[in-house]
Amino acid sequence: MSAPTTARPVDAEQTGRRVEEVLDRLAGSDPAAAAAAEELVRSLMDFYGSGLARVLHLLSDAPGDPLAVLLGDELVASLLVLHDLHPEDRDTRIARALGSVREHALDVVDFDEESGALTLRAGESSGCGCGSGASAREAARAALACFAPEVTAVDVRTGPSGPALLQIGTGPAGPTGTR
Structure with a gap:
């Protein structure tokens, strides 16, 4: 046999x-x-x-x-991480995991070393924001479990990544109704 x-x-x-x-x-x-x-x-x-x-x-x-x-294989990567043998650092493994989540464009905002919480921003290709944050969070969590188990919580923020745009217009109407 x-x-x-x-x-x-x-x-x-x-x-x-x-x-x-x-x-x-x-x-x-x-x-x-x-x-x-x-x-x-x-x-x-x-x-x-x-x-x-x-x-x-x-x-x-x-x-x-x-x-x-x-290193690209989930099972082998998880065994290597489990035994602290993975040659890539945490940030590289997080990037590899997020790269495997093809249906969502995810960028790292912050990682809290103490709590293991990873904050991500969902890019424009991640959907309209109506429920896509939960879907992106679950997809990221599943990928990170194998490649970066030190990530214990995932928070996905949706919306613009830069500062809010300010609307600049003319001032309020004066006493004569002119601006």
């Missing part, structure tokens, strides 16, 4: 939640079992984290740019 040529699709965010749920269930039952489960998870993360570090090392010596392909 031959090995499968493609892996079964895995949602990294969903898998992380599932692992936490299982550990929480174990913690509520037997403290010794919970401690053993946490040790097992740590050992497995150490094992495949070392494997991922080795993959990066081998690929960095390869001709061409195979690393770019790996």
Whole structure:
């Protein structure tokens, strides 16, 4: 029997939640079992984290740019970030994630390091503003979960990005009705 040529699709965010749920269930039952489960998870993360570090090392010596392909893959990127092995800095990963949200033009306004809150501005191609902010927020949140999990909250502002325009006109009518 031959090995499968493609892996079964895995949602990294969903898998992380599932692992936490299982550990929480174990913690509520037997403290010794919970401690053993946490040790097992740590050992497995150490094992495949070392494997991922080795993959990066081998690929960095390869001709061409195979690393770019790996960094663009949501599953691989999330594993690299999880193990603090991703070679790109946070701002670059945020830009990569937002670039993958093609249906919305999103620009970074601010990132609060302490809270993990990212403020974005939806550009003109993101729609009329009637509900597009929520859609853009969800699309950005989903992309950021894989590429930049340190972003814990996303706020999308719609509307003009520059200062408000002031209407300049003539002054009020004088006593004779002239301006």
